[in-house]
Amino acid sequence: MWDSAIIKMLLEGTGATLYMTLVSTLFGYVLGLPMGIILAVTDQEGIKPNAGVYKILDFIVNVVRSVPFLILLILVIPLTKAIVGKSYGSSATIVPLVIAAAPFIARMVESSLKEVDRGVIEAAQSMGAGTCTIIWKVLLAEARTSLLVGVTIAIGTILGYSAMAGTVGGGGLGDIAIRYGYYRYQTDIMIVTIVILVVLVQILQGLGMMLSKKLDRRHS
Secondary structure (H helix, E strand, O other): OOOHHHHHHHHHHHHHHHHHHHHHHHHHHHHHHHHHHHHHHHOOOOOOOOHHHHHHHHHHHHHHHHOOHHHHHHHOHHHHHHHHOOOOOHHHHHHHHHHHHHHHHHHHHHHHHHOOOHHHHHHHHHOOOOHHHHHHHHHHHHOHHHHHHHHHHHHHHHHHHHHHHHHHOOOHHHHHHHHHHHOOOOHHHHHHHHHHHHHHHHHHHHHHHHHHHHHOHHHO
């Protein structure tokens, strides 16, 4: 039963899951980080309040976050085909993963930046620091520990989303669990895939928390 082909399949599935998760997290932050910064800056208590910009971006983030991932996966199939050339497989799954992750990341970034001590921001403003300087050297610098904790949370969430994608041929461990554990009633393979997913989440989040503690000035 557990021959070399099964072991190879699980190893490849683990690699595909890590590939989808890490690449999606990277591109999710490429989109989500600027969105989170804009939300924090244009909020009524931000350094550059702008109700119009905030409400539009806030609405977009809320709408996308409200759509269940499996439904989003199906909704963006035309876009996925246009970008990747196909709607199945690990690379194709990255497109909906990024779309789902970006607003989630934006909210976490916004929350982290709003935790920065108002006094530090006001001190920078009194010294004549511009908006970009405050964002880069005050907000992001002061919130770096919280932001890194957010990365670990995002990775865990995206990894879970990648497993869901297995229901529509998304590849990775989720696909293996569906094909073998559900359709072929091979419970042992499903249990192993679940264990691997849990271990991956624990390792990735453990590394993230360890790094965040090292960067936290309160622990230095």
